[in-house]
Amino acid sequence: MNVLGIESSCDETSVAVISEGRLISNLISSQDFHTNYGGVVPELSSRAHLQILLPLVKQSLAQAGITLNQIDLVTATAGPGLIGALLVGLSFAKGFAYSIKKPFIPVNHIEGHIFSGFLMEEKPEFPYLCLVVSGGHTLLLLVESETEIKKLGTTIDDAAGEAFDKISKLLGFGYPGGPKIQEAALNQRTDFVDFPIAQCKNEFDFSFSGLKTSVLRFIQKEYGDASKIPNEHLPSIAASFQYSAVRALVVNTDKALRKYKTNSISLVGGVAANKMLRDEFQKLAGKYKKKLVIPSAEFCGDNGAMIAYRGSQLHQAGIKYSFDFNAFPSLSDHTFIK
Amino acid sequence: MAELFPILAVETSGALCSVALCLDGKNFVELNYLQKHIHSQKLIDMIDTVLKTSAVELNQIKSIAVSMGPGSFTGLRIGLSAAKGIAFGAALPIIPVPTFDAFAHQIAEYLPDQSRFAIAVGANIEESYFTRYIKKENKVETLEELKLIKKNNLENLVKPDEKVYGNIGNSTALNMVNSPTAKAIGEWAYLYGQDLLTFDQDYLEPNYFKKFIVRAKR
Numbered sequence: 001m002n003v004l005g006i007e008s009s010c011d012e013t014s015v016a017v018i019s020e021g022r023l024i025s026n027l028i029s030s031q032d033f034h035t036n037y038g039g040v041v042p043e044l045s046s047r048a049h050l051q052i053l054l055p056l057v058k059q060s061l062a063q064a065g066i067t068l069n070q071i072d073l074v075t076a077t078a079g080p081g082l083i084g085a086l087l088v089g090l091s092f093a094k095g096f097a098y099s100i101k102k103p104f105i106p107v108n109h110i111e112g113h114i115f116s117g118f119l120m121e122e123k124p125e126f127p128y129l130c131l132v133v134s135g136g137h138t139l140l141l142l143v144e145s146e147t148e149i150k151k152l153g154t155t156i157d158d159a160a161g162e163a164f165d166k167i168s169k170l171l172g173f174g175y176p177g178g179p180k181i182q183e184a185a186l187n188q189r190t191d192f193v194d195f196p197i198a199q200c201k202n203e204f205d206f207s208f209s210g211l212k213t214s215v216l217r218f219i220q221k222e223y224g225d226a227s228k229i230p231n232e233h234l235p236s237i238a239a240s241f242q243y244s245a246v247r248a249l250v251v252n253t254d255k256a257l258r259k260y261k262t263n264s265i266s267l268v269g270g271v272a273a274n275k276m277l278r279d280e281f282q283k284l285a286g287k288y289k290k291k292l293v294i295p296s297a298e299f300c301g302d303n304g305a306m307i308a309y310r311g312s313q314l315h316q317a318g319i320k321y322s323f324d325f326n327a328f329p330s331l332s333d334h335t336f337i338k
Numbered sequence: 339m340a341e342l343f344p345i346l347a348v349e350t351s352g353a354l355c356s357v358a359l360c361l362d363g364k365n366f367v368e369l370n371y372l373q374k375h376i377h378s379q380k381l382i383d384m385i386d387t388v389l390k391t392s393a394v395e396l397n398q399i400k401s402i403a404v405s406m407g408p409g410s411f412t413g414l415r416i417g418l419s420a421a422k423g424i425a426f427g428a429a430l431p432i433i434p435v436p437t438f439d440a441f442a443h444q445i446a447e448y449l450p451d452q453s454r455f456a457i458a459v460g461a462n463i464e465e466s467y468f469t470r471y472i473k474k475e476n477k478v479e480t481l482e483e484l485k486l487i488k489k490n491n492l493e494n495l496v497k498p499d500e501k502v503y504g505n506i507g508n509s510t511a512l513n514m515v516n517s518p519t520a521k522a523i524g525e526w527a528y529l530y531g532q533d534l535l536t537f538d539q540d541y542l543e544p545n546y547f548k549k550f551i552v553r554a555k556r
Contacts, residue, residue, distance in 0.1 A: 037552055091423065095419065
């Protein structure tokens with residue numbers, strides 16, 4: 001069985017081929033020009049997806065060494081994401097599946113992330129606790145099976161990745177914030193400022209808006225405005241912010257591990273590339289003696305491999321979709337997360 | 339000359355989602371769905387319906403004609419992405435069709451020879467696409483290249499007795515119609531667009547026409 005996976009939900013176009021359960025191609029084309037605008041410009045993103053998609057599909061099939069008539073299943077991200085961007089990959093995938101007369105499976109992007117640990121040699125074991133952290137989402141989930149995902153907590157305002165982006169912008173490090181903050185914070189004092197961790201009504205929910213405001217207030221109080229921060233203070237502020245953001249994620253995960261019976265822990269999504277967060281999860285796994293699965297960097301960011309994998313999972317579960325399946329912008333529209 | 343028929347034609351540049359199968363220079367099957375935001379949902383099923391209705395298998399199609407704009411950016415991308423997917427899977431050539439030229443061809447069907455007419459279609463709140471054509475010996479020729487005008491300037495641009503089609507201002511006969519149907523896309527491809535036929539579809543893009551300016555958010 002050969003599965004084609006197409007991802008185009010934000011600023012990465014990616015095409016992957018999974019053959020007999022083995023990933024044999026995963027090409028990712030990143031749109032770096034958005035850095036000029038301080039964030040992703042949806043219209044430009046959609047245009048770039050359409051420019052690169054077909055060449056990328058051809059290249060991926062060539063790398064996989066398979067021809068068109070050897071493809072058995074076509075999968076593509078249908079949401080959540082930027083509608084214009086999603087529609088490029090989704091429309092192409094539908095047209096392609098239709099013309100080669102093969103089934104088409106629309107994939108929820110977040111569900112792609114949730115099961116991305118299965119692309120690794122060591123796979124998560126059900127039930128597992130999954131923290132999804134990306135630029136658009138922060139979700140703490142209990143994954144009981146391929147189709148039963150219980151939402152324990154989510155962010156009530158900004159996503160974790162969004163907080164990194166905003167603070168990075170504020171401190172003048174630019175976009176994307178995650179890697180920039182991490183770089184600046186390397187080997188710096190994390191106790192330079194004691195930024196707070198939000199307590200939400202639901203014990204597993206997150207909030208990063210308050211943290212963002214308190215960084216801003218601190219800067220206003222100490223320096224007047226961000227441009228007046230002495231250069232030697234910038235890395236320590238970044239490190240203190242990163243520490244608080246990571247603590248917020250870890251504290252809730254810790255609580256959930258105490259409350260729910262699980263076999264593994266999985267940390268997924270773009271922010272899972274953060275070294276400090278990965279280290280903290282290692283400690284958690286040690287503390288609770290759980291198997292920890294964090295996908296390698298290639299599968300943390302947006303990628304076609306996780307879409308192909310999730311698509312084949314749904315296909316094997318016997319779930320069928322028709323060609324009138326539309327792209328959707330927000331997570332709650334079509335998901336197995338309850 | 340390569341055999342073009344049957345031509346599968348797709349038009350998604352405006353509110354109208356339209357699919358046609360042109361069987362030859364004369365006979366066709368067309369399906370139209372006028373509703374905003376349904377293009378992505380309905381397009382493949384509409385293509386399937388048109389094929390089944392005409393008892394034509396996908397592998398019997400010889401070319402795909404696609405409306406390239408200008409028009410709704412997202413709409414155009416839905417049509418072109420789907421067309422690229424189908425063309426890639428079925429090893430078919432694509433004929434990219436300029437939307438307004440096909441629109442003019444469709445309008446001219448109902449006009450006598452030597453008719454001059456203009457088309458004005460809203461591009462956004464303030465602006466409108468504007469172009470002029472003439473029908474000569476059953477062929478449509480461009481009199482004035484497509485351009486963007488201020489909507490409130492339309493009255494100054496058109497002569498009192500000039501026919502204006504589209505959905506702007508004093509447009510008369512085809513009021514509120516802002517795009518051709520897929521049959522016109524397929525016909526234009528056959529009558530005027532054979533030189534545009536291509537298997538090199540990698541970087542085929544809609545005619546966005548308007549330069550996209552990113553407005554900085556402060």
